[in-house]
Amino acid sequence: MKDRSLFATCAEADFFDRSAQIEGLVARALGAGMGAPSVLLTGRRWVGKTEILRRVHRRLFFDQAAVVPVYYRFRPGLSASDFALTFLKDVLTQVLAFNRRESAVVRTGLSVSRLEAMLSDDDSLAGCAALLRRHAELVGSEDGREVVRNGLRVGAEASGEGLLPLFFIFDDIDVALGGSIDASFDEELSEAIAELDLPVIASSGVGSRGNKADVVWGAGPVEAVELKGLGEEDAVDMLASLCMRHNVEYDTDVLVQLARKLGGNPLYIRSLVWAAHRRGLDLSTLRGYADLYAGELIDGSIGALLKSSLSIDDRTALKVLNWSATAQAAFGVEELSMELSIPVEEAGASASRLSGTGLIGSGLGTFSWTGDKVMADFVRYTHAISLGGSTVEEVKTVFVSEALRGGYIGLGSNPAGGFDDEVRGVLSDFKGGETPAVLFDNATFALRYNIDEADISGNGGESRVIIPEVVGVFDTSGWESREAGPPIIVARGFQCNRFDAGNEVVWLVFVKEGVGPVNQGDVDNFLRRSAILRHRFRGVRIVRWVVGYDEFTAEALGRLDSEGVYSSDNMQLGILKETLAERPSGQGAPGSKTELSGHGSDEAGLPGTIKEFEVVLPKSSKAELVAVKAAEEIGVEMGFDHDAIGQIKAALVEGCINAFEHSRSRSGRVHMRFVARADRLIIYIQNGGVGFDGKVDKLSPVTQSSGLPRKRGWGIELMKGLMDEVRFERLHDGTKIVLVKYLAKEPVEEEDEQE
Numbered sequence: 001m002k003d004r005s006l007f008a009t010c011a012e013a014d015f016f017d018r019s020a021q022i023e024g025l026v027a028r029a030l031g032a033g034m035g036a037p038s039v040l041l042t043g044r045r046w047v048g049k050t051e052i053l054r055r056v057h058r059r060l061f062f063d064q065a066a067v068v069p070v071y072y073r074f075r076p077g078l079s080a081s082d083f084a085l086t087f088l089k090d091v092l093t094q095v096l097a098f099n100r101r102e103s104a105v106v107r108t109g110l111s112v113s114r115l116e117a118m119l120s121d122d123d124s125l126a127g128c129a130a131l132l133r134r135h136a137e138l139v140g141s142e143d144g145r146e147v148v149r150n151g152l153r154v155g156a157e158a159s160g161e162g163l164l165p166l167f168f169i170f171d172d173i174d175v176a177l178g179g180s181i182d183a184s185f186d187e188e189l190s191e192a193i194a195e196l197d198l199p200v201i202a203s204s205g206v207g208s209r210g211n212k213a214d215v216v217w218g219a220g221p222v223e224a225v226e227l228k229g230l231g232e233e234d235a236v237d238m239l240a241s242l243c244m245r246h247n248v249e250y251d252t253d254v255l256v257q258l259a260r261k262l263g264g265n266p267l268y269i270r271s272l273v274w275a276a277h278r279r280g281l282d283l284s285t286l287r288g289y290a291d292l293y294a295g296e297l298i299d300g301s302i303g304a305l306l307k308s309s310l311s312i313d314d315r316t317a318l319k320v321l322n323w324s325a326t327a328q329a330a331f332g333v334e335e336l337s338m339e340l341s342i343p344v345e346e347a348g349a350s351a352s353r354l355s356g357t358g359l360i361g362s363g364l365g366t367f368s369w370t371g372d373k374v375m376a377d378f379v380r381y382t383h384a385i386s387l388g389g390s391t392v393e394e395v396k397t398v399f400v401s402e403a404l405r406g407g408y409i410g411l412g413s414n415p416a417g418g419f420d421d422e423v424r425g426v427l428s429d430f431k432g433g434e435t436p437a438v439l440f441d442n443a444t445f446a447l448r449y450n451i452d453e454a455d456i457s458g459n460g461g462e463s464r465v466i467i468p469e470v471v472g473v474f475d476t477s478g479w480e481s482r483e484a485g486p487p488i489i490v491a492r493g494f495q496c497n498r499f500d501a502g503n504e505v506v507w508l509v510f511v512k513e514g515v516g517p518v519n520q521g522d523v524d525n526f527l528r529r530s531a532i533l534r535h536r537f538r539g540v541r542i543v544r545w546v547v548g549y550d551e552f553t554a555e556a557l558g559r560l561d562s563e564g565v566y567s568s569d570n571m572q573l574g575i576l577k578e579t580l581a582e583r584p585s586g587q588g589a590p591g592s593k594t595e596l597s598g599h600g601s602d603e604a605g606l607p608g609t610i611k612e613f614e615v616v617l618p619k620s621s622k623a624e625l626v627a628v629k630a631a632e633e634i635g636v637e638m639g640f641d642h643d644a645i646g647q648i649k650a651a652l653v654e655g656c657i658n659a660f661e662h663s664r665s666r667s668g669r670v671h672m673r674f675v676a677r678a679d680r681l682i683i684y685i686q687n688g689g690v691g692f693d694g695k696v697d698k699l700s701p702v703t704q705s706s707g708l709p710r711k712r713g714w715g716i717e718l719m720k721g722l723m724d725e726v727r728f729e730r731l732h733d734g735t736k737i738v739l740v741k742y743l744a745k746e747p748v749e750e751e752d753e754q755e
Contacts, residue, residue: 006061006097006106007054007071010270018052021227025056025201029167030066038199043227044372045309046267049203052227053169056201060167061098068098068164070155073171080144083176084135084151085112091154092119092128095166127157145188152192168193170202229264229372232256233669238269239283246277251284258289261403263372271301290403294396297377306378310359315387316342316350322383324360324369325376330478332366368478419513419549419570420486426573427473427491427507429580434464439576440545440566443557449571465566467580468493468505476533485525486511488533505541508533511548518548518567520555527563547573574612578675615672617656624656627672631683638676638743648741651722652683654715655737659687678743680724685737 028039043049053071060069072090075083092115097105099122110118112132119129131154138147159166176189193200199221230238236255243250262268275281275296282288296302312318319340324331331339337347355362359371359379369376377399384390438445471494475487489509496503510526512518523546530544545566546552552560552567560567568576613634615627628649635645659670673684720726725740 006058006103009051009054009058010266018048018055021052021225022055022059025052026059028199029056029060029069029201030064037221037223038193039201040222040224041201041203041227042205042224043203044229044263044265044370045205046265047227047229048266049227050171051266053171053201053203057169061094061103066164067167068095068159069167069169070094071169071171074173074176076175080147081135081139084138084147087151088132088135088154089115091158091166092125092132095125095128095158096122124160124163125158127160128154131157148188149192152188155192156195168200170200172204173202174204229262230259230266230269231264232259235259235262235264235269238266239273242270242273243276243283246273248273248276249282249284254283254286254289257286258283258293261293261373263374265372265374267305268302268374271305272296275300286404290400293403294399297374297399298381298392298396302374303378303381306375307382310375310378312379312382314350316340316346317354318379318383318386320347320350320354321359321379322387324367325371325379327369330366330368336367420489420511422577423509423511423547423573424473424489426577426580427470427489427509429577430467430470430491430493431580432469432495432497433467435467435576435579437463437465439572439579440465440568442552442567442569442572443561445569445572446551466495468495468507469497470507476529479533479536480529485522485529486513488526488529490533501539505543506537507543507545509545509547512546513549517550518546518552518556520553520559522546522548523556523559523565527559527565612676613674615674617660617670617672624653624660627652627656630674631681634674634676634681638681640681640741640743644741647722648681648683648739651719651726651739652685654719655683655685655739658715659685659735659737680740680742683739685739687735 025039025041041049041052050073057069057071060067070091071094072087075086078086089110089112093110094106096110096115096118097103116129116132119125119132131150134150135147138150141147155166155168229235236252236259239255239259240250240252242248243255258272259269262272272292273283276283276288276292279292279295281292283292312321319342320336323336323339333344333348333351336342336351337344340347351360351367352362354360355367359369359375360367361370362368371379381395381399384395385392438448468491470491473489473491475489477487480487489507489511491507491509493505493507494500494503495505508530510522510530512522526544526546530542534542543566544563545568546556546560547568549570551569557567613630615630617624617627631648631652632645635648640648656670656672671684671686673686675682675684716726719737719739723739724742725738727738727740728735
């Protein structure tokens with residue numbers, strides 16, 4: 001079987017960052033047994049659900065012989081008899097192809113008569129041929145339920161005694177739910193799957209009826225997995241790769257803004273780059289990106305795709321979609337009716353119909369926008385043209401202006417993006433204990449330290465802030481309908497290591513991303529909203545915290561201080577993050593003592609950070625020399641002697657080589673962070689690779705079979721010999737190497753201990 005194509009998929013070069021999901025689903029299929037959970041793969045349109053499912057089917061078809069993989073994609077608008085026939089044909093054709101190991105049977109297809117004849121020739125599948133004949137008899141009847149039941153019975157018939165079990169892969173199952181095929185389809189499908197006694201994999205759009213897994217699987221266990229767009233790094237890698245292939249000039253910072261705007265959607269990414277190539281445009285400037293995006297959305301391939309797929313066919317539906325896309329918050333039917341000045345019944349009926357499009361989700365009597373940013377822009381454009389009286393050029397001008405403004409702000413913000421996510425991560429790392437109060441007091445912190453220095457290791461005798469053990473982090477986007485400003489982050493937990501009502505605490509956190517200081521207006525907005533939110537947590541202690549990526553104005557700090565609200569900037573957050581990351585388990589428990597200086601600062605979890613630098617190395621010849629140069633400059637400034645700097649540089653080169661060798665990222669980039677403390681230099685080296693644990697086989701020969709010294713494997717031992725500490729941390733998508741070099745050693749104390 002040289003030809004390994006059954007169903008159409010995109011080119012491998014255009015398929016990014018989905019190998020883990022594919023491998024997991026393949027393993028689930030091969031390890032599936034009675035009682036194992038089925039998988040419901042959800043996600044917005046065009047994020048790659050179909051591509052993943054078809055690749056899973058291809059792997060199962062060619063690479064194993066334990067189950068018969070069957071892929072079926074539900075089509076909209078089919079009658080009961082048409083669905084039953086297509087389902088029968090698709091399933092039986094794939095069963096025949098797998099048994100014969102002939103993929104051409106699937107690609108070319110078979111007529112019903114030819115399929116029936118081939119099934120009849122196989123004694124083990126004669127019952128399946130009977131289902132085809134029975135379908136022809138039922139077509140003339142008006143019993144739609146019996147037609148559907150006969151079609152769905154093929155699963156049990158084709159996996160009977162002596163046959164391999166079928167493994168069903170249902171694509172776009174939400175298309176079929178809710179009576180679009182037959183009023184009894186949901187019940188029949190659930191019974192058919194239950195009869196197989198095996199799990200299945202199915203995909204469904206976010207916000208659609210297909211998310212109600214109990215409708216399909218009844219009481220069977222179901223694991224819901226949401227497939228999101230590509231992560232920012234992978235989306236930028238994909239954009240850069242496509243730009244190089246299509247000779248489109250680009251700037252990496254511009255690609256970052258485009259990746260965020262497109263939400264990592266692979267289809268949007270391919271369409272934009274191809275449009276740039278076709279139109280002779282580039283992505284090297286913000287203006288180029290803005291013009292290209294607006295053009296593609298309004299009169300390009302993305303606009304045409306959205307227009308054909310969304311099918312907004314009436315004025316009320318367009319009004320509802322536009323309002324929900326603009327509000328970006330949950331809303332009820334009465335609120336919708338009042339805002340749009342339409343009857344309650346009409347508003348409710350329209351919202352209910354739209355909930356099946358994947359753009360509006362429903363639950364507990366409310367609706368909310370679930371589409372992506374590009375869909376929201378398309379709805380806004382359509383509404384402005386159709387109902388708002390705007391011209392195409394006017395709307396295009398608005399979109400270009402918004403893209404330029406947003407891109408400009410983005411270029412000046414946190415280079416890695418996602419400062420809000422960074423704050424959430426810090427809150428999730430709250431595991432109890434205490435930390436210096438200066439990390440939550442921006443005014444005091446700013447007076448003591450400048451932008452390059454922040455050695456807090458001498459703050460042992462000062463006031464402390466109790467850090468709770470956080471049990472959950474979420475935001476208020478579902479509570480605050482149409483509130484100005486970003487959602488407030490809520491972290492719930494317990495303090496003092498006591499899990500009782502008296503020690504329960506809620507942290508309300510306001511995060512200001514991007515350039516510009518936290519000002520009086522930001523503070524007033526947060527204080528007003530947090531006062532309202534207090535009523536949701538009656539009897540629970542409330543702690544308020546404002547975090548800004550940039551600085552605070554004097555007026556804002558004065559108001560926060562008078563209200564007893566914590567304040568931190570990006571530098572304070574970084575030190576706090578480092579403190580939490582390196583604090584040993586149990587640190588900060590009630591009754592424990594903490595040393596705050598010297599080598600004890602590491603055990604105490606107080607970093608005493610002087611400076612912090614980040615370097616990203618591309619996968620290119622001698623790229624590690626850039627890091628070596630940075631390490632040398634930092635080492636000289638810290639006061640390391642010549643020998644120590646040489647050891648640091650040698651260990652750093654070895655760490656970079658290891659990281660590059662194990663990287664599986666398409667870019668091959670290695671991320672490095674240098675943290676210079678009062679008494680040590682800490683270097684973090686992180687890749688996006690398969691990982692390695694830093695262990696060396698002590699029993700393996702020092703030489704190869706050729707008699708030459710073995711080159712690889714001993715680099716880890718070399719690093720350990722050159723540095724004071726070497727640690728390896730396994731991450732979900734790679735490995736982090738931590739190298740530590742102390743500025744001053746204390747050998748006398750070690751000799752005393754030996755005596």
